[in-house]
Amino acid sequence: MKDTDIKKIFNILAVDDDLLISKKGDVSLVYKVMLPQIYSLDSDQIEQISVIFDKVIRSLPAGTILQKQDFFFVDAITEHVSESRNFLSASDNRFFHEKPTMSHECYLTIIKDSKSKVSILNNSSQYNKYLDGIDDFIKAVESSLSFLTKEGFFTVERLNNDQIIALLGKYLSLSKEGETNLRDMFFDKNLQIGNKFAELYTISSNNQLPITINSTIKSIEYSTPKTDFRIPFIQPVSTGLDVNHIYNQVIFIEDSEKVFSSLKTKMNQFKSMAILSRENQVTYQQVEDLVEDVLERELTFIYQHFSVIVWNVSQKKLEHDVNLLENAFRDLGITPYQVKYALKELYMNNCPGAPAYISENHKFIGISEQTSSLLNFESYYESNKDGILFCDRKNESPLRLDLWDEPVKKGIIVNRNRLIFGPSGTGKSFLINHIASQYYEQGHHIVMIDIGNSYKKLCELVDGVYFTYDLNSPLQFNPFYYYDEDEINIDKKTFLLSLIFFLWKGEEGASREEKQILSSYLDLYYEHVIRNGIFPCMSTFYEFISENTAVEEESSYFDKISFKLSLKDFYDGHYKDILNAAEPANLIHERFIVFEMDNIKDHPILFPLVTMLCINLVMTKIQKIPGEKKSIFIDECWKPISKGEMAEFIKYLYKTVRKFYGEVAIATQDLEDILDTAAGPAMVNNTDTLIMLSHKKKMASKDKFSKYLSLSESDLQKLYSTDKGEVYVKVGSMSNVYKVKVSPERYACYSSNADENKVIRGIYEAKGNMSVAINDFIDLNSQKK
Structure with missing residues (x-):
């Protein structure tokens, strides 16, 4: 196998003044694009994005090539997920270290096609004159890209010289790091770059696509008998494909009349040959219907090209990845062409800034409005700097979800209060333990009012204050x-x-x-x-x-x-x-406080009275530390204080907490628990964040969620797609589903399993240290396996 001299086939001449320049004079602007999170878009939003992208295409001048490239890398977690040295935070770093995951980067290259009229290599003076028009081109591109940014779906950042060179390195080395020292390249029916083996598939004809393409398809995995979970059409070969791959999407924006003229020529050819075969008759009819639709709706004709490059470090592993890709294409009704004989040309011509070299027989005519269904507009989950440590449901990658500062700063919410719904057996107390422990690690003052000793281990681990109401020695x-x-x-x-x-x-x-x-x-x-x-x-x-x-x-x-x-x-x-x-009691400086009400939960007077008094004690505390973050978790105990005149108390509670930089998180099993109280409307109206565990067994509540919690059809699709170990979170109008995956240490701390807690409690009573008890429990479990 003979390697190829990259200098002879490389179509890029230079990167200069933040411009990418090809050897025949094509000039490109390159942008990095931040896309919406996977599973966050509903059908209406996907349609809206399609309209936005159609506007971008229509607004760009003829002779422009729009090249969109999505890089997907199989990755591993190497950075710490927590900077804290706290016992549980340290366990997170050990638990997630080197866990496999996926990463994604999206780049948009806007190319001014020179049409080969000017060559930088042959006539530099003429080329300099050609460059005089670049400023106008840049203005036109920036004006067009404003359609992408103004709706809030995308963030676009133009690349400088160094970043463009790094992007070229990513493509030419098939690596996330963007190596600039190029590896040996081989194109003998298979693509090999250094130690990586690759295959290239193209879509270059309408015949390779299904007859009809919708912007969304139904996800079998996340849909239920009563809800359709919709995902973008192309997701299975983009964010849904868990292998190393690049999805190239190229749109050639020509004068629509010229494209139409070319199409009429093809129509006449098919019409004249229709008598020879049924296939030609069908093709003619399809083209004629397409033309009539475009003319009637005043749409724009374009040329387009799509390709996927998939790679791995061995042929055997590559075969597995190729099977996944081909199955994904098959499920979509797409029949891609596996490139063998034009491999070198297509690989090099799909390099950033080089698509003007793609030959006519690898392009096909499309409509700008429909093309967006073949474009990827999703990325993986985005992590905040601070917040609760969850995992994304796609790759189980750890991420931080900020429910505190960022949503308020962005105007997504006006209060930090939250309602937590968790039907029996879905892990409500486990989730609250997880949220409370991390908030404590991040400096919050935590107060928990509970029935059932769900938070005792966590309280002992952090040396908190634990109040249990004793009838013989009352608080x-x-x-x-x-x-x-x-x-x-x-x-x-x-x-x-x-x-x-x-x-x-x-x-x-x-x-x-x-x-x-x-x-x-x-x-x-x-x-x-x-x-x-x-x-x-x-x-x-x-x-x-x-x-x-x-x-x-x-x-x-x-x-x-x-x-x-x-x-x-x-x-x-x-x-x-x-x-x-x-x-x-003076609790001002206590940062973790639990009031346990189990002993009086059935007392009609003491239970609501003591609950109110505990909350008032907390109110006194939070007013003394106005600049500190404060989180109050009321797990089931809110019910007796939400009746009759108690509704005024709930309003007082919410108002006071908000004023003093705090939140109230009220947890319950069912929505009916909220609706059946006088305080229900006040609780819902003063809550901008919903956290809901799996409700698949609560399909009958669907209409109530829509009516009383203002959940849209898209929200309901997400909610009912959740399984055990997953949580639906809605912050203002934004929602998504996350996984709750924790280290063995966190599991032992949060678990409500009676047998497990008996073992942990026994060790704790013997040794007097909860972190030691948790570690010993983990060691015992590992010995049993």
Whole structure:
């Protein structure tokens, strides 16, 4: 096998002044394009992008070649996924190191075709005159590309000299690094570059395509009997193909009349030969229908060429990859041509900036509007700098999803609150553990209110504070207490009103007059406390109301006897210790706090009361540290505080948290849990982020999700495509599905498996260190395998 002298066949002459110049004078501008994430686009958006790209083609001058190249590389994770040295963060780096994945880069080369009229090698003075028109060409290109950027789907960045050279290196070495020291090249029926073996497939005729091409197709993997999960038509051979490959897409923008004239000639040829064969008759009819459609709709004719290069480091591995590619083409109804005899020409002519060299017999006529269905407009998932560590569902690559700062800065959301829905058995507490642990590692103050000890291991691992309510030794609170007079504000009074009305009336609503009178009592009480140095607590407030009158004739609207009887237990009765603590807990500097309510979950008074008091304690804390990030997770415990007058408390909670740089994450199993409460509308209206685990067994809720959570048909397709271990996340109007894959250390910390927890708990009690207990548990498991 004889190698080829690259200098003789290389069509590129120079890279100069951020321009790519071919040997016959074609001048190219080169751009890197950031594309939308895979699975993030719905059918309407894909159609919208098709229209946008059609505008780009129509706006470029005749004689322009648009070359789009998508590079897909089989890759491995080598960089740390976390900079923290925390026990769990360090385990992430070990777990993901060297995991296989895919990476993608997209480049757009816009070429001014010299039509071979001017050659830089033969007539430099004439060529310099030709270059005088380049400025106008650059302006036209930039104007056209503005269609891509203004809708927000794409980010376009023009490459400089060094970046263009690196791109040429990527193509000519078939490597992500973009080697500039070129390898030996062989084109003897198979393409070989250095140690890489490759095959090249082309689409250069309409006969190779299915009769009809839609912009989207149904994904069998992610669709359900009631939902169609739509993906772009070409995805199976682009982002859906998990092998090293380059997808070349070349569009030749000519004068549409000239293309039409060429097409009429072909029509006449087929018409004259139609009598000889049925195939010619069919071809003639297809071309005639195409022409009529274009003329009727005033569309634009173009020439086009598509090719795929697939490679690997051995022939055996390449055969496997080629089978995957051919199967993908077959599923799409495409019959590509496997290039053998024009391999050298087609490979070199598809080099960035060189498509003007592609011969006429490898081009075919198309319509600009339909061509976009054959273009790739997706990339893999994009990772944020900070956020929750998930994996993309396509390649299981680790990525950060920022639900905190970036969406607010971009105006995608106006609050950070979130609703978490996880039907039984889908891993709701596992997911919340995962989110809370990472937020703690990133500096958040975390408060969790829970039933079931789901977060005890995590709390012990980070040396947090764990409160378990004990009926024999109850937690003591004092919501009336204040450290500074400026704490006696509208937020505090709103909370106290909700608390007192709950103790007085339960779920029964209060009248406007009762609210006004009790509010007046609170104002008078705090004036009395400040003026006379009275200790603020439930008992002194009870006594103040007993001994005073707030407004004239209040007895007509305010039943003081009922009030006193309802609250007497909290004054000097069975619950007198709960609301009269002499030294309220100071949790300002505690960064991880868990309130466990399992012991009182069935108590009709203590459960909602203590939940409210815990939240108020947290409210006092967060107001003292306004610049710190604060996350409050309420797992199921929100139900008893969302009834009757408690709806006002929910509104108070959301408002206060938002004002002090925080979030409330309310978790539940079913949407009905939210809808069946008075606070439901307030919770939904004040929540811009939805996190939902697999709902495949909840198809009956489809219409309710659409109506009450404003989920579009595309959102529902994504939601119902999720399996166990996956999570649907909607931030504002943007949504996608992510995988929850964690290290063995995180799994042991989050697991709710009773047998596993028994082993971990036993080790912890013996050694007194949760990280040691988790490591020992992992070692025991590995010995069993």
